[in-house]
Amino acid sequence: MGTENEYEGKVVLVTGGAGCIGTNLCKKLAELGAEKVVILDDLSSAYEWNIPRADNISFVHGSILDDEMLKRVYKEKPDYVFHLAAHFANQNSVDNPAEVKTTRFHKIDTTLFLFCKKENLC
Numbered sequence: 001m002g003t004e005n006e007y008e009g010k011v012v013l014v015t016g017g018a019g020c021i022g023t024n025l026c027k028k029l030a031e032l033g034a035e036k037v038v039i040l041d042d043l044s045s046a047y048e049w050n051i052p053r054a055d056n057i058s059f060v061h062g063s064i065l066d067d068e069m070l071k072r073v074y075k076e077k078p079d080y081v082f083h084l085a086a087h088f089a090n091q092n093s094v095d096n097p098a099e100v101k102t103t104r105f106h107k108i109d110t111t112l113f114l115f116c117k118k119e120n121l122c
Contacts, residue, residue: 007029007034008033008034009034010035010080011034011035011080012029012078012079013040013073013076013078014026014029014037014038014039014082015064015081015082015084015085016064016084016085016086017037017040017041017059018043018050019046020050021084022041022082023046023052026039026052030054030056030057036056036057036058038073039051039059039060040060040070040073041059042062042064042085044063060072063085064083
């Protein structure tokens with residue numbers, strides 16, 4: 001199966017989906033026939049007006065640092081997860097290394113756990 005049909009009829013979660021890369025990814029996923037594209041973003045470095053508008057795209061304003069928010073979006077039972085949430089700009093990594101590390105790396109374990117739980121893998 002090629003990537004053209006891989007997302008058709010699937011539910012996709014995109015963390016950080018309101019950013020530059022995320023919005024383009026979400027738009028393409030919607031065009032490829034994803035049943036639902038769920039965007040989770042706290043808008044710390046993006047704007048809501050940048051989010052593509054389509055019947056199969058939904059936006060949830062929240063942070064991946066909030067476990068309850070992650071559980072909420074996982075109730076959508078995503079088939080795929082794209083973890084794009086990150087702090088914007090390299091200077092953030094210098095100024096706030098612990099916070100950047102938490103967002104990019106530590107929260108991926110929660111994201112993976114919820115996905116594994118959904119798939120009955122753990």
